[in-house]
Amino acid sequence: MELLKQRILNDAKVKDDEVLKVDMFLNHQIDVELLNEIGKEFRRIFPDKGITKILTIESSGIGIACITAQYFGVPVVFAKKTESRNIDNDVYESQVHSFTKGITYTVRVSRNYIDSSDNVLIIDDFLAKGKAAMGLCDIAEQAGARINGVGIVIEKGFQDGRNILEARGIKVESLAIVDSMKNGNIIFK
């Protein structure tokens, strides 16, 4: 997606050759106009009219998923990372390790909001080692739902998330694939 790649080149910052900071437009301050273009692109890439839900994970996935959901006419369900007394006890859960934050957390989705009649599109901001996406796939599979695919805004093409997902037969589409960030130079695939 050219508009997104240009925005990354113009604004994103590379830290330590591995961390791509896009908090100026994607995951701290959010450019909602750009998200609308992202949402339209996801609709184009995942044209299946049978998609019933968009599944994402808090927090950075939520805004992207909500704006995107407008183009699919379906609700969003987001997996929660923390225990809260406001979530049902009756949940699907999976373990997700965050290399960025250096912790493993339990992600949960209430059994009320995904079931075997669902055909879910999984949306997230980043794909790196694939842990968050795999956790969401795991939850969708526990629910017996069909996984239509995984839609990612920015993929780190030099990490193995895509391989892990594709090895499980899951379709992965990323709007921008970063192949290298050596010395602060962002090179797309």
Next chain:
Amino acid sequence: MELLKQRILNDAKVKDDEVLKVDMFLNHQIDVELLNEIGKEFRRIFPDKGITKILTIESSGIGIACITAQYFGVPVVFAKKTESRNIDNDVYESQVHSFTKGITYTVRVSRNYIDSSDNVLIIDDFLAKGKAAMGLCDIAEQAGARINGVGIVIEKGFQDGRNILEARGIKVESLAIVDSMKNGNIIFK
């Protein structure tokens, strides 16, 4: 907002006379069509053309803020609750106590994304004792930004959040104000 009140009466569940569960349409599964009506209503209630940013807090505020921001044509900034190596060190921060979760956390906004030229609309899903909204106001004030107002989807009218905010001269508008939830009966103001 009649549509919202009807939805609460139809779907929401009361727990322990104080907790209103709306995770079937607002903060776990998200009805994006309803959010669009909520966004339009916030635009009607806060007509100021000078609003420059919508400020909210992760996670439940993000979807509401993003959909609403489409009607204002401005970016969203969401305060983060957890330390992450991906946030700038140069942040505004405030302490927020969550009675729902029983913890106090530090909320942070990068100094890059709010400044004294901003006129911010604060948006959140719930107003109860006002701690999250006060934390966001505190951050906006540290930045020297003007606070246009606080827009809330569901206010617990039997708690003192509104009084605390109004005592600081802040305009509060809620789309549904619940006056009582005794014995599971939801009564609006």
